[in-house]
Amino acid sequence: MKPLTASVLSALLLLSSAAHSQSGKNLPKPLRKPLSSISPAGFKAHVQFLADDQLRGRQPGTPGYKMAVDYVVAQLQQRGVQPAGENGTFLQTVQLRRAITEAGATLRLIPAGPASTLAYGTDFTLYPNPVQPETTVEAGLVFAGFGISAPELGYDDYAGLDARGKVVVLTRLEPTRFPDAVRLYNTDLLTVLQTAARHGAVGVLLAAPKSTMKLPDPPKGLVSVLGPDGKVAVSRSFQPQIQVAGSISAATLQRLFAGAATDTARAMAALRAGKPASVALLPRLAATQRSRYQDVTSYNVVGKIEGADPQLRQEYVVHTAHLDHLGVGAPVAGDSIYNGAHDNATGVATLLEIAGVYQQLKPQQRPKRSVLLTVVTGEELGLLGSAYFARNPTVPREKLVANVNTDMPTIIAPLLSVVALGAENSTLAAPVAEAARTLGLTVEADPEPAQNRFIRSDQYSFVTQGIPALHIKYGNKTADGRNNLSEQVQKWRAVTYHKPQDDINGQFDFEAGKTYAQLNFLVGYLVANSAQRPAWNPGNFFGERFGK
Known part of the structure; x- marks a missing residue:
């Protein structure tokens, strides 16, 4: 069987119902079973471990962070992902001062x-x-x-x-x-x-x-x-x-x-x-x-799924999520462990579930390009791990074609619409739209432009190296038609964001986590399987500034 191309996926989408389906009935048949391997329970299990008190908030350089690194490496190995770090390992050393x-x-x-x-x-x-x-x-x-x-x-x-x-x-x-x-x-x-x-x-x-x-x-x-x-x-x-x-x-x-x-x-x-x-x-x-x-030593974790095309497998689509959080700090309501369940155990869970989907694909179904699953350190310290990787990747830097980042998707309600921060700058907008249609999702404009979210997470590290990148966040659509999810998120953020209350006992919709992981997989898959590598839109500010 040949790899599923973007054009084939488009044709299959035209034949499928346009109605939203969480069950996967609208997915193209070759991907239906692999994508169904993502489950709300599996997603939750990752978040539950990474946000456990024993990890002490995953601050870089601490034993808790190393526990998180070991967990991610073990999960990638179980899913058949190849090491793509330094010296044949999954790790890239990041020395922090x-x-x-x-x-x-x-x-x-x-x-x-x-x-x-x-x-x-x-x-x-x-x-x-x-x-x-x-x-x-x-x-x-x-x-x-x-x-x-x-x-x-x-x-x-x-x-x-x-x-x-x-x-x-x-x-x-x-x-x-x-x-x-x-x-x-x-x-x-x-x-x-x-x-x-x-x-x-x-x-x-x-x-x-x-x-x-x-x-x-x-x-x-x-x-x-x-x-x-x-x-x-x-x-x-x-x-x-x-x-x-x-x-x-x-x-x-x-x-x-x-x-x-x-x-x-x-x-x-x-x-x-x-x-x-x-x-x-x-x-x-x-x-x-x-x-x-x-001075402390921390780590990025880098795994690879090799592409199917003998030539294009030398190019890479990079999925990223940051593993670190704030560690132990000032108590809030009697709790001093900043667990970071939403921020960003959910993002790491997304990458691990994507790895599971690729494990279910037959070799000939894999995309043309290779895929890197890169879990980075130091995001909370200033996008440091992603910036170090983007400047010093463990593969040739000119072979990085796109970055799909996931950081705190805020899965507190059904995921009905999304915002693809940065996709408007490049040809990445097309695979986002296509993947969203597959899952019955609406793509919306950023409801919170004043938050400056595009430059506040790890995708920006790749943008500054001339690599088209995006970050998929929640949209504003709600099941009751009030379409005020942004307001709900702002209220949630006021009492939970960067506080010890961001733990596994908080507000979650793990069915939304499943859909979010499926969407990120599809976006990365389409980009990795396209005959053309992503390109900045003509005259785009970031493309003109960094792409040349």
Whole structure:
């Protein structure tokens, strides 16, 4: 039997009923039995183990996380998945460094005087430096608006501004003149730091847009990935040239504008109107800080299902889900273990169930391309495991053709519609639509665009390496016709998300988990079996930025 092609699947779909069917009656016959191997009970069993208290919240570098890794490896082996990690194993080592700012960090304005001293935690915070245990910077200051430099889009906060050797001060006010994709990319912290470094800055201070906003000060520090050479290989909050980075309050921003050619009110008004408001600031700044480090070893898990085509099997569709969660933390309602059942034991369960489907396929039914099932570490720390894998894959990087990510699908109600975050950027939208039709699901636009979900999970690590990627989330459709699932999820998130209450005793619809896993399998299968590898849509922002 030849592999089931996309065109054959389309033809079969035309012959099937368009009605929704959880029983699998609408599935093309060659896939019906393999997909029926996914069961709500099997899905739940994975979640139950991974979210058990004995795993202590699966924090990277802990015994609980290693227990989760061992479970995933054993499950992949049982399902006939081949190891695709390092040295013939399922594992890719990810060396994590947690950097913590020591007490005593200072920020002073020069010339010196009693009024020039700023209070840590109230007026400013400084991010730790993962490579320099001690940092001292004295430099001039410039205000560069949003920190966006995109002359090709007709906007440049750095135009006419000399930032060389300076500390750049930026507002975290949200720009409104750009489409979502442009805004998301250009205001991402890593992009902001890279842009400042490209213009010669030695420091970046991010100003709170409102006086009521509390300064961010991560109590557990900031985490990077070290490469085999011991240098920082991946970081969401560090650039080597940027020696000092941190946050300042809105009141501190006003102090920095003293004596400048404009004031904060006029600068912010111009930015809200979509016009740059960059200006040199008169004070000089002196910053000192000390950083200490905690290095731990963690792991990505990588398995392979080999494709059927002698040539295309050298290309790979990558399914990802993050295995880590928050570990043990501050008690909430008497519970201090952050189990991460929804976030993201459900995503890992999805990949394990996909492995089970492939085990049921006859060799000649497998898709043309190979499939990687990649369970990553450090998502909660800044997409670190996926970023490390996307930059240093265990197969040739140019052979990665697409990423299908799953992160907290929030299966709390019947799955009737989905949102494919990022699919609109590339030809991946077509297999998503086709797979959804197979299962009687509706594909909807993102009901929560303000959540910036596209850049907040592991698919974005692949996008920044030029690889088309998507992340399938719940839609808004409900069985009662009120179509308010997004509202229900927001209420659930307020009491459960990133709290110990996200455990197996919470709200679940494991039948929805079954459908979600089937959908992710079908999307990956169609992409892996297509004659053409996925491509960015012409003129797409992410394709233009990264795809070339």
